[in-house]
Amino acid sequence: MGEPVSTDVRIGVVGAGAMGAAHVETLHRWVPGAQVVAVYDLDLDRAEAVAGSVGAFAASSAESLIQDDAIEAVLVAAPDPLHEELALACLAAGKPTLLEKPLSTSVEGARRVVDAEVAVGRRLLQLGFMRRFDPAYVALRSAVLAGEVGRPRAVHCVHRNVQAHPSATSDGVLVNSAIHEFDCVPWLVGDRVDAVTVFAPRVDGDALQDVQVIVLEMAGGSVVTVEVSVNARYGYDIHTEVVGTEGTVSLSPPYGLSSRRDALDGRRVGADFVARFADAYRIELAAWVDGIRSGSPATPSAWDGYLATEIAFAAIESLHTRARVEVPRYDVPALYG
Template sequence: MNQRLRVGVVGAGAMGASHVGTLAAGVPAAQVTRVFDLDTARAKDVASAAGGEAAESADALIADPEVDAIVIASPDFTHADLAIAAIEAGKHVMCEKPLAVTADDARRVVDAEVAAGRRFVQVGFNRRFDPGFQDLKSSIIDGSLGEVRVLHGIHRNASNATSTDDAGLVTGSMIHEFDTFRWLLDGEIIGIRVESPVTEGFRDPQVATLWTDGGQMITAEVFVNAGYGYDVRVEVVGTGGSASLEPRTPVIRRISGQGGSAIGSDFVAHFIESYRLELAAWADAALRGDVVGASAWDGYVANLVAGAGVAALGSGARETVDVPERPELYG
């Protein structure tokens, strides 16, 4: 039979447990062998359901000879150090977004890869693997929209337990938009402004304006307590037309004077197929020594933009995003 990538998963919370389940039920190229979580009972449950075992610590998991590659789904502040440890152990990594809490920490991951002379890290910007987002990108690439001038992003949660302060909304939620726009446009964000109609307490929603090195302007609304459901949309507008990602569940109900479709509130369910494709692509690439998807560099730049966004939220002004020279490793 074919070789399978033996995967250790650090973090068995909602995202980590979902990844373990997805690997076990939908990614034949991978096999979950170890799971670590501070909640050891939970780690054991999640691991055994997938045919693996709990690890004693994250370090032990990374060092374990039964682990070829690591999925990092632990709290954000642990990401960078875990990724660096994995790099130093010469093991492939799929690190949940964000790569780090600060750009400086993310830079340390980049530097570790540069020092190692090769790449190991894929950052979990899963939208890059979503068929809808890929179709949207193809509308740009195939030229049918002409020259792209403006993008509009919407990112709403019914409610959000993790993005609960002003900066966290930028670094934890809006960071998806930063990577999405860079990837869709194959360009760099050079300026950002973040504002909110809410001036007291938690500033939610936030409205960002972004500028790219390709001459586009972008508006992005992120509203993590929008109440009605999980809703992610992007419209790309060019001189030749517009393409708009507007997913809709396939069943239309007509009842009591209303016709429409369900809007879920669970982002994991919404993007479940993208997670599977992301993990499958990661495992396939790792087995052949390759890295696909968002790189550590992409993760670092997303953190740079987020840092400028947080500064902008404070200054009320447009902040410049200064992206250093890209190391050759990220060609």
């Protein structure tokens, strides 16, 4: 008898920082049928440590990893400015890819990635909008779409990160953080964003404009408020409430613990996105690997990534001009129909 044939999907990971390392561990511990075989990071010591933790090897470059015939699929968790070129390289190599958000750091770049995938003629990219797999968000969406609170009139979102990433910018608050809301809200209420207005504090010089408040006008007439902060300090905190004609429905923080000490009675707040969305990442990566194995790619797609990028850049224009900015409408390419 010969060697048993492994049917695991052999995965290479590019970028092994907070998100990449967490994805490597999740794939290794929680996703049947997935095998991380290679890791590349610009910081080679980091790549070696993360690769070594799961019995993978540290690749010498992103290009060599993407071109390696022994690697069937790629997960990209490198910094945002690299997403476009890495996505294009993965498409050129015909490799199914889980690409962390955002799709690109420009609208034109996002469009180039969509056009490249359309030219390939096959859905290869899945975007890392993990909220679509979060059990609480899935339940919230089901309730809204089933009409449990009547017709949606308003959505209120709060998105607070503990501490700004060293690369954070005022525009990045929108294209890196708020982009989760730009993808999630249309999915949640089954509607499209027509226009965006951003309100941000006036600051001295290049100081970060944090906290920002975003108002989205939906095509169906409802209004969305998003408060986004990258320096909330006290914890990682995500809220969403949908107000309908018959009532409201909102997320309750999952797995919450209450503490009483030092004359305080309080609910604990999670430390970071890895803890808050642990289940979402597991389900997201399992759906990605299932999609590769079955040949039917999971959503969110590159087109979803493109739409969110369009909203983010309309928001950036509003941040700079203090004006209300309309979001362009596009016909969905047949590949994503």
